[in-house]
Amino acid sequence: MPELPEVEISRQGIQPFCLNKKIVDIVVRDGRLRWPVDKTIGKIFAGQKITQLTRRGKYILLHSAPASLMIHLGMSGSLKIVNAKTQINKHDHLDIMLSNKKIIRYNDPRRFGSVICNQQGYSHPLLVNLGVEPLSEDFNADYLYAACRTKTIAIKALIMQSKIVVGVGNIYAQESLFLAGIHPAKASNKISKKPIEVLVEKIKQVLAKAIEAGGSSLKDFTAADGKPGYFQHAHQVYGRRDQPCYQCNQPLRQMVIAQRSSVYCGKCQK
DNA sequence: AAAGACACCTGGGAGC
DNA sequence: TGCTCCCAGGTGTCTT
Numbered sequence: 524m525p526e527l528p529e530v531e532i533s534r535q536g537i538q539p540f541c542l543n544k545k546i547v548d549i550v551v552r553d554g555r556l557r558w559p560v561d562k563t564i565g566k567i568f569a570g571q572k573i574t575q576l577t578r579r580g581k582y583i584l585l586h587s588a589p590a591s592l593m594i595h596l597g598m599s600g601s602l603k604i605v606n607a608k609t610q611i612n613k614h615d616h617l618d619i620m621l622s623n624k625k626i627i628r629y630n631d632p633r634r635f636g637s638v639i640c641n642q643q644g645y646s647h648p649l650l651v652n653l654g655v656e657p658l659s660e661d662f663n664a665d666y667l668y669a670a671c672r673t674k675t676i677a678i679k680a681l682i683m684q685s686k687i688v689v690g691v692g693n694i695y696a697q698e699s700l701f702l703a704g705i706h707p708a709k710a711s712n713k714i715s716k717k718p719i720e721v722l723v724e725k726i727k728q729v730l731a732k733a734i735e736a737g738g739s740s741l742k743d744f745t746a747a748d749g750k751p752g753y754f755q756h757a758h759q760v761y762g763r764r765d766q767p768c769y770q771c772n773q774p775l776r777q778m779v780i781a782q783r784s785s786v787y788c789g790k791c792q793k
Numbered sequence: 794a795a796a797g798a799c800a801c802c803t804g805g806g807a808g809c
Numbered sequence: 810t811g812c813t814c815c816c817a818g819g820t821g822t823c824t825t
Contacts, residue, residue, distance in 0.1 A: 598803095632802080633802045
């Protein structure tokens with residue numbers, strides 16, 4: 524499940540192969556993604572140089588003069604660097620052909636991702652309402668505490684809202700709340716400043732560690748699997764329902780918050 | 794305005 | 810072995 528760390532690792536992974544290279548063509552094999560891929564996308568980007576690669580939330584942006592190619596990996600998407608001889612596998616929906624003969628290949632079994640031609644930069648409708656970046660200084664205890672004050676929703680639901688802070692998905696929301704000792708269902712406006720400070724710190728920590736862990740796999744980015752290594756990371760609570768808490772040994776519980784399952788420790792998280 | 798519900802999609806595992 | 814059912818998960822959009 525690509526959360527912010529995998530998106531950032533993917534950006535870093537493709538960057539050395541495509542920065543300052545020209546896009547020759549974009550081959551769409553199956554454009555049925557979250558939104559249908561624009562059929563003229565190849566024509567728009569043909570001959571354009573990729574001048575910059577950035578990330579905003581979970582979107583990767585390949586910038587060029589007329590537009591940015593905006594890629595979201597959804598829940599199951601991945602990017603791989605391949606060449607013309609590489610076999611095309613199931614769900615390899617789209618190829619970005621580069622002037623150096625490399626190909627950025629987009630694979631997405633569940634098709635929740637998207638590939639969009641963005642001519643509006645950061646004021647694009649999908650970007651303009653996004654909240655702060657979790658690893659930036661703008662995401663701090665003052666900011667999150669202020670956002671919590673007027674909200675009655677569960678703290679877990681709040682930190683997963685992209686208009687508040689981007690890139691915190693179901694896995695890292697659960698992990699950071701456990702590390703901060705906060706019950707995921709606790710109403711946001713009932714949490715005092717101190718635990719919010721700890722939560723902010725833990726969110727940053729857990730994301731940064733995951734990026735660091737995945738970074739070690741970048742040298743293998745062109746390998747067949749193309750999967751960043753952070754998946755091997757041992758989670759404290761995610762996916763560990765009924766298993767003993769690493770801190771107190773009590774069996775971990777599970778509940779549904781905002782239509783998403785959440786594992787937590789009833790003793791360590793208040 | 795805020796909160797909740799729902800939809801999109803496929804693979805994988807459980808249960809029959 | 811094969812079928813059906815359920816679940817996972819990001820996020821835009823609709824409903825309450």
